[in-house]
Amino acid sequence: MEDGFLDPILDPPFAAPIMLPPQAHGLVSWVQSCAHLSPPDPGLKTGKRMNHRQAVRSLLLAAFILLPSTSIVGQSDADSEFSAGLEAYRGQAFDQAIEHFRNVVKADPSSSEAIRFMNMSQDSLVQMMMSENEEYRAEFKAFAMTILEASRSMKRDAVRDKDAAEALASKCLEGTYAERGKSIWKLGMTFGPFAVPPLVASLNSNDATRYAAIYALSRLGSDALPPLLAASSSPNSKVRLAVAQVLIEMGDARATARLAEMARYDEDAAINALCAGYVSTPVGETYIEQGDAYYSYDMQNGLMETENHGVRWVLDGSTSLYYDELEAGLVPLELAKECYAAANHLREPSTVQEQASKGMALVYAAEVALLRAVGEDNRAAEQFNAGLSLSSVALNLALGASLKSSNDVPIASVLIEMLDSPAAIHAIEVRNALSNSVPTLRFSAAISLANAGDVNSPGLLTSLLRASSLRGLRTVQIFSTNPDFSEGLSAELDSNECTTLVALDANSGFTNLYSGLNIDAFVIQDPLPDTYARQLVRRIRAIGKYADVPIFVQANGSATGDIDDANVEENVTGSMVAASWGSLDVERTGYRRTAARAAEALAGMASRESRLAEVDLSDFVVLLGRTDDNVAIPIINALGYWGSASETKEDLMSVVGDDGKSNARRAAAARSVERIMASAPPSSVKMTSDDLNTLQFAMKAGGDLAQACAMLLGRGKAPHKSVKVSPK
Numbered sequence: 001m002e003d004g005f006l007d008p009i010l011d012p013p014f015a016a017p018i019m020l021p022p023q024a025h026g027l028v029s030w031v032q033s034c035a036h037l038s039p040p041d042p043g044l045k046t047g048k049r050m051n052h053r054q055a056v057r058s059l060l061l062a063a064f065i066l067l068p069s070t071s072i073v074g075q076s077d078a079d080s081e082f083s084a085g086l087e088a089y090r091g092q093a094f095d096q097a098i099e100h101f102r103n104v105v106k107a108d109p110s111s112s113e114a115i116r117f118m119n120m121s122q123d124s125l126v127q128m129m130m131s132e133n134e135e136y137r138a139e140f141k142a143f144a145m146t147i148l149e150a151s152r153s154m155k156r157d158a159v160r161d162k163d164a165a166e167a168l169a170s171k172c173l174e175g176t177y178a179e180r181g182k183s184i185w186k187l188g189m190t191f192g193p194f195a196v197p198p199l200v201a202s203l204n205s206n207d208a209t210r211y212a213a214i215y216a217l218s219r220l221g222s223d224a225l226p227p228l229l230a231a232s233s234s235p236n237s238k239v240r241l242a243v244a245q246v247l248i249e250m251g252d253a254r255a256t257a258r259l260a261e262m263a264r265y266d267e268d269a270a271i272n273a274l275c276a277g278y279v280s281t282p283v284g285e286t287y288i289e290q291g292d293a294y295y296s297y298d299m300q301n302g303l304m305e306t307e308n309h310g311v312r313w314v315l316d317g318s319t320s321l322y323y324d325e326l327e328a329g330l331v332p333l334e335l336a337k338e339c340y341a342a343a344n345h346l347r348e349p350s351t352v353q354e355q356a357s358k359g360m361a362l363v364y365a366a367e368v369a370l371l372r373a374v375g376e377d378n379r380a381a382e383q384f385n386a387g388l389s390l391s392s393v394a395l396n397l398a399l400g401a402s403l404k405s406s407n408d409v410p411i412a413s414v415l416i417e418m419l420d421s422p423a424a425i426h427a428i429e430v431r432n433a434l435s436n437s438v439p440t441l442r443f444s445a446a447i448s449l450a451n452a453g454d455v456n457s458p459g460l461l462t463s464l465l466r467a468s469s470l471r472g473l474r475t476v477q478i479f480s481t482n483p484d485f486s487e488g489l490s491a492e493l494d495s496n497e498c499t500t501l502v503a504l505d506a507n508s509g510f511t512n513l514y515s516g517l518n519i520d521a522f523v524i525q526d527p528l529p530d531t532y533a534r535q536l537v538r539r540i541r542a543i544g545k546y547a548d549v550p551i552f553v554q555a556n557g558s559a560t561g562d563i564d565d566a567n568v569e570e571n572v573t574g575s576m577v578a579a580s581w582g583s584l585d586v587e588r589t590g591y592r593r594t595a596a597r598a599a600e601a602l603a604g605m606a607s608r609e610s611r612l613a614e615v616d617l618s619d620f621v622v623l624l625g626r627t628d629d630n631v632a633i634p635i636i637n638a639l640g641y642w643g644s645a646s647e648t649k650e651d652l653m654s655v656v657g658d659d660g661k662s663n664a665r666r667a668a669a670a671r672s673v674e675r676i677m678a679s680a681p682p683s684s685v686k687m688t689s690d691d692l693n694t695l696q697f698a699m700k701a702g703g704d705l706a707q708a709c710a711m712l713l714g715r716g717k718a719p720h721k722s723v724k725v726s727p728k
Helices: 021-033 040-045 052-066 077-090 094-106 110-122 124-130 138-150 164-171 177-200 207-218 221-233 237-250 253-265 269-274 284-293 330-347 350-373 379-387 391-402 406-418 422-426 428-433 440-450 460-468 483-494 506-514 533-541 574-579 590-609 617-625 628-643 649-656 663-679 689-700 702-714
Strands: 313-317 318-324 474-479 498-503 521-525 551-554 567-569
Touching: 021 391, 077 094, 077 110, 077 124, 094 138, 094 533, 110 124, 124 474, 138 533, 138 574, 164 177, 164 284, 164 628, 177 207, 177 221, 177 318, 177 533, 207 237, 221 237, 221 253, 221 313, 221 318, 237 253, 253 269, 253 284, 253 330, 269 284, 284 330, 284 350, 313 330, 330 350, 330 521, 350 379, 350 391, 350 474, 379 406, 391 428, 406 428, 406 440, 422 440, 428 440, 440 460, 460 590, 460 617, 474 483, 474 506, 483 498, 483 521, 483 574, 498 506, 506 533, 521 533, 617 628, 617 649, 628 649, 628 663, 649 663, 649 689, 663 702, 689 702
Parallel strands: 474 498, 474 521, 521 551, 551 567
Antiparallel strands: 313 318
8 A cells, every 4th residue: 555545534624623513612622632533542452442432422512413502591490400510510519419410300301401401511411421430420420321311302214314314425525624524523413323324335436535435434433333344344445445444543442353354354455554553453352352242232342322223234235335124122232243253254263263152142042032022033033043053062151151140031041942952961051050040041941951851950840840830920120239128129029920130220231121021010229320210211111012011119218209100119019019010911922932841841751751759740730721722732741641540530531521622632631541541550441421421522523632532432441332424
């Protein structure tokens, strides 16, 4: 690559200060300092996201620019509290500041009020978000994010307006430097990642337009990263070279792995030379670190919530970018999957490939859990089958990782299901799950081990029977930093056949809402380290399926106040939560699926093994009344193998004669009675007159039931009655 290649985009006039609206003047000094390009920081190669502060300040500026300036009129109590809080904060009277800021949150400021507060605060909100004060920083950050969230006004359709983005993008490629700078800022702040496609389309143009597009892309901020990463795989080396330059200038550490891969493996020598500063970066390990950050919903090094627009970016051809709409929870998982897949396909050591495969397994399981939770069973099946194609070693490693976190319960359950094969008996993590404190995991492990032929593991049979009886296990998500409160509430709820999950902050607990659990109630202790109960309630309600789920807030004295759509209580108890549950949704497929799989596992065990000493047939008999055949029929089959004429024949015959049950269930019961009688000594085979009448009655239903009853009549040595041929 010739010296001077970058000169056109490093030309000082291009880096003129960006012109901002008047309401942003409080941060002009920072904007001007960021308006000049600088070499990539060697620290970026660590895989940590080094420009998070810049991203935060960009978010604050975005709120200024996207909403009109609001004059300070109609001063409210919230204004007074905010002003008092700022004064206390700047005077380092932090306890007083927090008291005033909590009153602001309690007032639930509108978007226009939030913008007014941002105008008043100047740099103070940024300082709060970046505070290094151990004692107060969590609440200051939560308050600053609350104001930012309230100020956001970017609407989905406006952000995705392709024609408007293209029109504004064209202004970034022509005109004076100052005009271009202003257009670039407006483009990024208005359209976020959707500003990227029209600029990428210009990367294969003549030099002047291309250089202008490179410069504009490098100024769009962290929102632009996902579509740029997609564009970096262009088959056109000229486009890849330009995208690599943009990524280097952006300085976003999340691009480190891709730049290191381009430095080492790209077929174009100019790209290798441009990215030479990353050639010593361990590509596979860095990809895995980045994948872990996306997978764990890491807001620092992964995908910030404000960057998640519910889309996956795809490159079509050399420069044409488009996007697929996805559930928001899937977006960081798909980014993680791309990182793990990249690490897996590189010529890296086997240990790297092993960790990459483990990451892929975690992502597939998380996506299956999420898609099942929203009723997308066909899409879930695609990801489930993809997970099955991974090695049992990778699945077992992933299961071990997921069992270490209470937030990964639905993911661990899916991984155990993926390990439901003869190999499960050798999977140590499946055995570990059998003794897990979470019932859902015990049940899944028991099913997999039973299907693999295990009959001896302690607790196996008990877990299978309990799983078969599942009609809908309740789940409560608790957000609390107080172990006495969360442990006491969990103990109370455990007696109600309820699984409780405890999160120490909003973000770690919020992943459960994206990862597939059906939550029956939420309990929030106010405030949390990263947010207030009021904001968390709003986030939960924004998810459609939780619009009516009970939410209880453990009040922080009078500071919490009333919260719409939540029950604010001085002392939230387990009985209070349990009393709020309505009738369980009959479509909760997760529990029904578990019950059916457990019943099938019991039937398979009974068909292979002689009756176990610990088997109490009364536990099986109570399941005969289940409304769902996919549980009742396997249990009936198990009784056919382990039952006896004296213990279970009468119960099975009652099923045969019950025309309120399905014919399939009644036929299965008739066959199980026949199997019992076939294995019994001839002298003990007795059919009562009631049995014969029941069979004659059931035969009138015809079909498979009639055939099963006829065979049982023969087995029972009933007097034969000839049957005439039906007339034409």
